[in-house]
């Protein structure tokens with residue numbers, strides 16, 4: 001299975017690429033800049049001792065079976081619009097969290113569609129959107145020596161696509177995928193991320209994830 005991590009040169013992308021390529025998936029690092037994609041792919045490949053490819057986002061989207069969009073929310077939707085045809089008939093995973101920093105801390109940004117995942121679904125009507133990975137602290141996730149036990153709440157309207165994303169997620173050591181229902185529930189999962197960051201900042205904690213017990 002070919003998995004493209006679009007914007008895979010960034011913080012969350014690094015962890016996902018390392019973990020998924022480390023499991024043997026054919027992972028493509030996507031970037032706006034092919035040279036940057038190639039350099040990051042080489043860097044990640046060296047860490048793992050496996051071959052990781054880097055392509056521009058368009059080619060990565062074209063080649064893959066599953067695309068994960070690891071791009072900040074203010075830019076992710078424009079990228080999705082540009083890649084609408086390439087992403088058609090594919091699973092598109094959204095870890096996107098619309099949030100902003102205010103003088104009172106981090107807040108979730110309510111989008112008219114209800115969530116980033118639902119906005120993505122409206123932009124990509126021919127793709128199947130699954131939302132996941134919102135509550136993972138990227139830096140710790142990208143550290144292959146780090147120990148963690150985090151839950152990944154997965155939302156989606158297509159049962160088979162959700163099952164595939166959960167199956168992949170459950171292979172990553174330290175993650176447990178949980179079916180969190182339909183895509184509409186993504187707004188709840190997305191909004192937990194600014195909550196986690198506020199709790200971390202205000203209570204001198206680090207790298208908070210979620211765990212349902």
Ligand SMILES: NC(=O)c1ccc[n+]([C@@H]2O[C@H](COP(=O)([O-])OP(=O)(O)OC[C@H]3O[C@@H](n4cnc5c(N)ncnc54)[C@H](OP(=O)(O)O)[C@@H]3O)[C@@H](O)[C@H]2O)c1
Nearest residue numbers: 007009010011012031032070071072073075096097134138
């Ligand atoms: N960081 C976290 O802990 C975390 C946790 C959970 C979920 N998330 C979500 O995951 C997504 C990525 O977060 P991140 O922290 O990994 O982001 P990031 O490191 O700030 O950026 C990721 C990549 O986005 C691309 N990008 C930046 N500006 C762009 C633009 N104008 N158009 C297209 N691509 C652009 C860049 O790739 P190129 O320059 O190579 O194109 C960059 O490397 C976000 O939606 C965030 O809400 C993040």
